[in-house]
Amino acid sequence: MNNAPLYVVGLGPGDARCLTPQARAALDRAQCIAGYQLYLDLTPPELLRGKTVISTGMRHEEERCAAAVDAALAGRPTALVCSGDPGVYALAGLALETLEARDLLDRVPLNVVPGVPAVCAAAALLGAPLTHDFACISLSDLLTPWETIQRRLSAALEADFVCVIYNPRSKGRPYQLGQALAEARRFRRPGCPVGLVRKAFRPGQEVSVHALADFDESRVDMLSLLIIGNSESRALGPYLLTPRGYANKKRS
Template identity: 50%
Template sequence: MTLRARHAIECAEVIVGYDTYLELIRDLLPGKTTIGTGMMQEVDRCQAAVEQAMDGKQVAVISSGDPGVYGMAGLVLELVAKYPLPVQPEVSVVPGISAVGAAASILGAPLMHDFAVISLSDLLTPWEVIQKRVEMAAAGDFVIAIYNPKSTRRTTQIETVREIVLQHRGAETPVGIVQHASRPKEKMTISTLDKFTSEHIDMFSLVIIGNSQTYVVDGKMVTPRGYQL
């Protein structure tokens, strides 16, 4: 969490978010009104936040990581835009630390060159589109960061990603897996492209697949930028 994000939460009268994320900031919530919802109720909770703001309240809608990276910032802006300009509440998007940035720092420096960020969740994006994006990123030799890599329902998609990328880069390509980045249960594993799916991977994991130049030194992933040493 950035200092600016913490300040925004401390100054807000109403805090709105996914129940799991509210629990993560429980120490910041005393004395505040909280509106929490479960998974798949994103529109409902963001609409509730906008309505609270329309009533003159100072509201913070929280997301894990950065609200503009697979977070709620876009949805809030879309909902606010449905109101006429004279009464629209003012919206500020406060940056946080994205999971891809946090995980990269734990693994070393895997994002020193061009990279692509892809979510494997097919709730809002067709799986065929996701596969195409993986294929194009692999063909372009991008480092690939994978959000939502595996759930209890989605168990085979990460295997498909491995097979696609293996068509474009070597089996020994480093792959980093970080669970609970920047949280108390943080854990980091570095594997290889041919073997990484045998490691524990879940929805609290972020996977970073190196490009053709990525290597491991002293237990850290490094993707060289091209500087002459």
């Protein structure tokens, strides 16, 4: 039996209209689809119909990847689905590691199918917060020591990057966002704009812009993404703008 391909598919932010044609085609070709239940719920139902569906809970990523690889080895084209883009805090890396550990890199064809990352979805809703250099940092310390996360965040803030905060606050670690915002206040003016996007392109979507000095962290959960501006960023009503520098070019 020939080994079938393994697709690692980015679903984008969750709205079917944000699913790329390439991702839809991969899901259509797949006979087996594996994913965290929340991500399966974001998959258009017609693309799941009549297929084997492998569902696992949160923090069972290794089990999920192993099951998807096994399905491909059994000759069934398989899609491992992720929200956003599979290469951004998602399962493209673990899929490769799984194939490497099992000596299957030459036996199972791997196709990473890009999706609209959460950061791009949030940026679009906020206007133009990322038109200059930015850094993405996850506050989740499940796989990365908190001291490492703090060091990276401090370096990015000091270097005046716009800072995109993934996984900002959960019930199990409610204190970390407060520490991150305190660090931001060391390097940013009180009025520095902070964009908050929750459930981007999903029912219940929330988009708002706040001043760093009085930002209420209790508004934030794991369905949220935070964008902290740099020294040039400014709020324009409901929008957050980080200028690229065209105005300065005209003056020079």
